Amino acid sequence: MKKVIAALAVTGILLSGPINSEAALGDQTLKANMKHQDVVELQGVLQKKGFFNSNHRSTYFGASTKRAVMNFQKKNGLRADGIVGANTYKALSLTKKTSSQVKAASSKTPSTLVSVAKKYTGVPYVWGGNTPKGFDCSGFLKYVFKEGAETSIPRTVADIYNKGTKVSSPQVGDIVFFQTYKKGASHAGIYIGGNKFIHSSSSKGVTTTSLDNSYWSQRYLGAKRIIN
Incomplete structure (x- = not known):
């Protein structure tokens, strides 16, 4: 024994x-x-x-x-x-x-998020739109984060701005925010690197823009990190 x-x-x-x-x-x-x-x-x-x-x-x-x-x-x-x-x-x-x-789920990286976002380039801007038939800026973010990062985020830019961790310098996959037609965060896009972000613009639909752009640089509020 x-x-x-x-x-x-x-x-x-x-x-x-x-x-x-x-x-x-x-x-x-x-x-x-x-x-x-x-x-x-x-x-x-x-x-x-x-x-x-x-x-x-x-x-x-x-x-x-x-x-x-x-x-x-x-x-x-x-x-x-x-x-x-x-x-x-x-x-x-x-x-x-x-x-x-679990390994497959963890493969959802910021780069994956950006790849998903880019495939919708050219989709027209539609007020209140949240599908590939047409996006407004927050509808685009919510759709892409769900598909590309399996992460649910709020529907409005103001609510998204209250979520996540504030970062001093954006990295790929972070959300960049802007103050446009009203005080506070009212427009946002996904930072893709190279000082550029992808967003649903009211004039161009889903497009990539430089943060140095004269219009957006004056209205930049900062960045938040939703996924690590």
Whole structure:
């Protein structure tokens, strides 16, 4: 018997305490302080089940999300640790992503976002437009971020401006903002590098413009980073 125990200890099968299957699942596990697109889906499911009360969903797994998960776990007889692993995924009726699916999701980079944006070059400007048949400036951003980064952003420029992290110098994939017909952010585009940005212009539709352009340079407000 002693030999068996020793062998188990050497192979790592014998542990000092109970196995926490929720916390030992690796990259696919969702837990507090993580930032991942799957958190948005998690919050939506918890909301439908009456455990997540906030109308604001994001990729961040914060205190309110953890509390909702713990309440759900208690209700369903699970270990209430606030960690979404195999057992909690199953109880939520969510399909746990494989490592290859997670890798595919993480391949959505700022460069991917820019590539998606560029393919809509020439689409006409349409007030209130949010499809490839016609975009206004914020409709274009929302559509491209959904397709190119699997990220949901607000519908208006003013609301987008209140989201994300302010940066001193834009990098590829950041959103650049401008003050045009009213005080505050009222126009925006995606920075593509080379001091240029792509946007839906009321005069040209989806087009690429230099930040040095005399009209836009005088109205530039700054940049925000939505995706890392």
